[in-house]
Amino acid sequence: MSERTSEEAAPAAPDHKDHRLRLRQRFRKTGEQGLADYELLEFLLFSALPRRDTKPIAKAMLQRFGSFPAALAAPRERLKEIPGLSDISIDALQAVHAAVIRYHSAELDRKRVLNSWQSVTDYLQAAMGHSDVEQFRVLFMDKKNALIADEVQQTGTVDHTPVYPREVIRRALEHAATAIILVHNHPSGDPTPSRADIRMTRQIIDIAEPLGITVHDHIVVGLRKNISFRSLNLI
Structure with missing residues (x-):
């Protein structure tokens, strides 16, 4: 079974679709400040897991790793221990973490360090x-x-x-x-x-x-x- 097939195995219920829509609308209105840590993790997983309920996955990540930054920076092998996360969704999370590092690195490159x-x-x-x-x-x-x-x-x-x-x-x-x-x-x-x-x-x-x-x-x-x-x- 392909990664895409396995990740989309569970059909999306109407209330699940409505939840995603509400979360997207709140994010567009308030930005990250309007989302709890688990909701922001949910949001990051939407595209990689288009037909799954990402809320329990996000909450499991926070419970396992203790904080949003720790969850985002967790090694691939530990992320694989979270039910519902596959290689595609882990790639998405690690790309976000890499983007955070690249952003701060670029900021540092433009300045005198001291x-x-x-x-x-x-x-x-x-x-x-x-x-x-x-x-x-x-x-x-x-x-x-x-x-x-x-x-x-x-x-x-x-x-x-x-x-x-x-x-x-x-x-x-x-x-x-x-x-x-x-x-x-x-x-x-x-x-x-x-x-x-x-x-x-x-x-x-x-x-x-x-x-x-x-x-x-x-x-x-x-x-x-x-x-x-x-x-x-x-x-």
Whole structure:
């Protein structure tokens, strides 16, 4: 059975059609502010699941993942555990999440990083805040603090990512970067830096300084907030 056939197996009842129409009309009138989290998820699934009642699916997603952002950012394998979601509907959800990341990335690209800190944190939260594995990324900047490149250097497990300080600096030299910002996430949700985080940051600074490369900050991304090493006087 094809994906399309399986997703459209259940015929749409008249009250189901009326519900979709009412939700669309409310969205056109009020925008996202007029919809609850589960209703916005419903709305996102309308096109991918044209003949199914998406309300129980949306509510199951929120119950499983805890919040709208976490549901939108959930890995494909975990989304497959939700009854009613198939590859097509998961593609639709992940495309929306990718669009959110692309939007924040574009906003960051147009600005000098240190003068647009909110854009930086918004982007990092969208890209990494709900990941279920650790990632280590580096933002490379020129002498005017404009973004040259944004690279995920390592992806690890739920509580560890291997980081190679000399590789970080090698990439900075290849980009002709004069400054970098280090970033990694804590899938546990708690962004408090560990001793290993602090030690690794110090190693990178020690290699970078003699080469004229400034480490502006190290940001740890948590579930709902970020922590800056500089704000903690760790840099």
